[in-house]
Amino acid sequence: MKVFPLLIALSWFLIEFASSSHAAEILVFAAVSLSEALKECASNYQQESGDTVSFSFGGSNDLARQIDAGAPADLFFSADEAKMDFLEKKGRLLAGTRRSILSNSLVIIEPKGAPLKLSEATQLADNSFVHALALANPDAVPAGIYAKEYLKKIKIWEKISAKVVPTESVRACLAAVESKNVDAGIVYKTDARISKEITVVYEVPASESPQISYPLAVIKESANPQPAERFAEYLESREAAKIFEKHGFTIKE
Amino acid sequence: MMAGHWQVIEFTLLVCLGSSVAILAPGTLLAWWLAKTKSQWKTIVETVVFMPLVVPPVATGLILLDLFGRRGPLGSAIRAVFGVDVAFTWRAVLIATAVMSFPLLVRSARVGFDSVDPRLEQIANTLGASRSRVFFTVTVPLAVRGIFAGFLLSFARAVGEFGATILVAGNIPGKTTTLSLSIYNLVQLGKDEEAFALVAVSVLIAFGTVFASELLLRARANSK
Amino acid sequence: MKLKFEAIRLPLAHFALELEFEIEATSIGVFGESGSGKTSLLDLLAGVRKAPQGTILLNEFLLQSNAKFVPPNRRAIGYVPQDLALFPHLNVRKNILYGAKRASTPALNTIAIEQVITALNLGNLLERRIVDLSGGENQRVALARAIASRPNLILLDEPFTALDPKLRRTGVELVRQLRHEFSIPFLVVSHSQSELRSLCDVLVEIGAGKILRIYKSNSLC
Numbered sequence: 001m002k003v004f005p006l007l008i009a010l011s012w013f014l015i016e017f018a019s020s021s022h023a024a025e026i027l028v029f030a031a032v033s034l035s036e037a038l039k040e041c042a043s044n045y046q047q048e049s050g051d052t053v054s055f056s057f058g059g060s061n062d063l064a065r066q067i068d069a070g071a072p073a074d075l076f077f078s079a080d081e082a083k084m085d086f087l088e089k090k091g092r093l094l095a096g097t098r099r100s101i102l103s104n105s106l107v108i109i110e111p112k113g114a115p116l117k118l119s120e121a122t123q124l125a126d127n128s129f130v131h132a133l134a135l136a137n138p139d140a141v142p143a144g145i146y147a148k149e150y151l152k153k154i155k156i157w158e159k160i161s162a163k164v165v166p167t168e169s170v171r172a173c174l175a176a177v178e179s180k181n182v183d184a185g186i187v188y189k190t191d192a193r194i195s196k197e198i199t200v201v202y203e204v205p206a207s208e209s210p211q212i213s214y215p216l217a218v219i220k221e222s223a224n225p226q227p228a229e230r231f232a233e234y235l236e237s238r239e240a241a242k243i244f245e246k247h248g249f250t251i252k253e
Numbered sequence: 254m255m256a257g258h259w260q261v262i263e264f265t266l267l268v269c270l271g272s273s274v275a276i277l278a279p280g281t282l283l284a285w286w287l288a289k290t291k292s293q294w295k296t297i298v299e300t301v302v303f304m305p306l307v308v309p310p311v312a313t314g315l316i317l318l319d320l321f322g323r324r325g326p327l328g329s330a331i332r333a334v335f336g337v338d339v340a341f342t343w344r345a346v347l348i349a350t351a352v353m354s355f356p357l358l359v360r361s362a363r364v365g366f367d368s369v370d371p372r373l374e375q376i377a378n379t380l381g382a383s384r385s386r387v388f389f390t391v392t393v394p395l396a397v398r399g400i401f402a403g404f405l406l407s408f409a410r411a412v413g414e415f416g417a418t419i420l421v422a423g424n425i426p427g428k429t430t431t432l433s434l435s436i437y438n439l440v441q442l443g444k445d446e447e448a449f450a451l452v453a454v455s456v457l458i459a460f461g462t463v464f465a466s467e468l469l470l471r472a473r474a475n476s477k
Numbered sequence: 478m479k480l481k482f483e484a485i486r487l488p489l490a491h492f493a494l495e496l497e498f499e500i501e502a503t504s505i506g507v508f509g510e511s512g513s514g515k516t517s518l519l520d521l522l523a524g525v526r527k528a529p530q531g532t533i534l535l536n537e538f539l540l541q542s543n544a545k546f547v548p549p550n551r552r553a554i555g556y557v558p559q560d561l562a563l564f565p566h567l568n569v570r571k572n573i574l575y576g577a578k579r580a581s582t583p584a585l586n587t588i589a590i591e592q593v594i595t596a597l598n599l600g601n602l603l604e605r606r607i608v609d610l611s612g613g614e615n616q617r618v619a620l621a622r623a624i625a626s627r628p629n630l631i632l633l634d635e636p637f638t639a640l641d642p643k644l645r646r647t648g649v650e651l652v653r654q655l656r657h658e659f660s661i662p663f664l665v666v667s668h669s670q671s672e673l674r675s676l677c678d679v680l681v682e683i684g685a686g687k688i689l690r691i692y693k694s695n696s697l698c
Contacts, residue, residue: 070338175442370562377564
């Protein structure tokens with residue numbers, strides 16, 4: 001029976017050793033709209049795997065530029081395909097690791113307690129409703145690009161483009177509406193959920209909305225490609241899907 | 254509320270102290286050369302040194318990114334020899350703050366050196382002191398207030414650095430986010446209260462160092 | 478000492494300093510109007526300025542020639558300039574001791590620093606800051622500093638001009654005394670012939686950068 005404690009010690013040692021030999025630190029560059037969902041996924045994943053996941057959240061365009069310039073990201077989770085295409089063309093992605101797993105929808109929001117609430121998207125063109133409309137930079141940031149595409153589709157882009165206040169990211173757009181410095185903004189449904197200072201006045205229906213897609217890929221120059229891929233696989237799991245759905249994302253099948 | 258921010262403050266102070274210390278010797282020597290030399294290169298050197306003060310910081314940042322990025326001439330060389338990255342790491346923050354604050358050190362130290370009576374250096378020579386002994390025992394002690402004031406000013410400038418840093422070091426939480434970048438992030442996310450707390454910290458640091466620097470320069474003027 | 482200037486030419490603001498002479502004396506006095514080039518002569522001797530042409534020899538030791546230039550820290554020539562140039566960041570003691578490590582000849586080694594301090598009556602001023610001293614005290618410190626470096630020659634530029642008449646007499650007496658006590662040759666520049674005559678055995682009159690005449694003074698030194 002003296003063997004028993006020895007076995008326990010040995011297995012404890014093996015488990016410790018096994019998990020520490022896996023303990024990697026990965027850096028994920030991700031679109032800021034994914035902040036809460038990804039942090040929750042990461043915290044579960046860290047407990048299960050022993051790896052550490054850290055994030056740099058921002059506008060997908062800024063992140064893509066930094067990755068192209070050599071920033072030490074292991075994984076890139078973008079809010080649109082275009083930024084991923086950009087990196088793929090430049091040869092920055094690890095072949096075979098790109099996949100698109102999430103989608104989102106757009107909403108029009110106003111500051112809480114705003115006097116006039118619009119009931120139709122086309123009312124954005126009406127100056128008595130909206131003097132200033134915040135959008136994540138419609139020339140560069142995915143959320144703004146999607147919004148511009150939508151506004152063009154419903155044929156009011158020309159009328160409202162002069163009223164647009166471009167922001168650095170979709171969360172900055174949210175903050176601009178919260179601050180009441182603008183009359184309205186267009187953000188993702190998932191962003192609107194986290195704020196109590198705004199009201200969602202209109203949800204863009206799927207039939208009219210542009211195709212929103214969040215791709216994910218491992219960076220070729222990553223120092224930890226296997227742990228990065230393992231985390232990416234986790235993000236495709238059922239468990240992660242539940243977390244994303246909870247935060248308002250839709251899973252792409 | 255301040256919990257997560259201590260890391261940023263600590264990181265900022267450490268890196269800025271590091272960059273101010275790193276530029277101290279070269280900046281002081283350059284200031285001395287500028288004060289003493291009659292070379293035709295003097296004006297060109299003065300102008301180049303002055304550049305980071307007047308060129309838009311983001312422009313300087315872009316130049317640094319070009320040089321120190323993984324694919325840039327200096328960045329790839331460093332990677333080859335030392336195996337480390339510069340861009341998007343704390344090293345880039347240190348380089349950006351060093352470059353941006355260098356002109357302030359040089360100008361202030363130069364004022365210090367200009368105020369040293371050359372007669373004193375000559376006499377020290379006649380008393381048998383070699384040029385380096387004169388430099389360390391006469392020139393530097395008499396210029397030290399200007400040098401130290403320059404050190405403090407460059408430190409304050411480093412702490413306030415934003416434009417160059419954000420381009421060449423990015424804004425990676427826990428790795429390259431500085432006090433200024435943090436304020437920017439918080440404002441972008443509408444977290445004004447936290448932003449103002451950090452603004453207060455940065456104003457405190459800036460006020461403290463510039464005040465000390467002014468006291469030093471005034472003391473030097475009075476003692477003459 | 479034996480001092481030889483050969484074909485020295487140094488362009489100055491309004492004229493060129495041209496010196497050609499050979500003097501053997503225990504101390505030399507140089508006088509002339511302000512702006513006649515006296516201080517530049519001292520600068521050339523000290524090595525603080527370099528003449529583009531010419532040769533200077535002190536006791537057969539070459540200080541400069543067309544080909545060679547000995548820097549000031551290797552000339553062992555002490556200098557007490559008109560503005561004294563005391564180090565404001567050092568106290569009296571440290572000023573005096575600044576050049577003290579150098580001993581150019583074994584004979585001069587016998588000059589003890591204590592002796593210098595006593596001779597110039599500086600014993601109780603050692604810890605004072607330069608800014609706290611009077612004009613006369615400053616001068617004694619400058620002299621002590623020069624002597625303590627044990628030079629082969631001490632240059633004095635207008636040492637008495639800034640002093641009032643009473644201090645001036647004391648000053649002249651002091652310098653004479655120091656010459657005897659420490660046996661270091663002096664070269665004194667002044668615009669007052671009479672003071673120099675009582676101090677030096679050879680006088681040089683200089684005007685507009687040229688030597689006008691050299692003659693032996695008749696006083697006992």
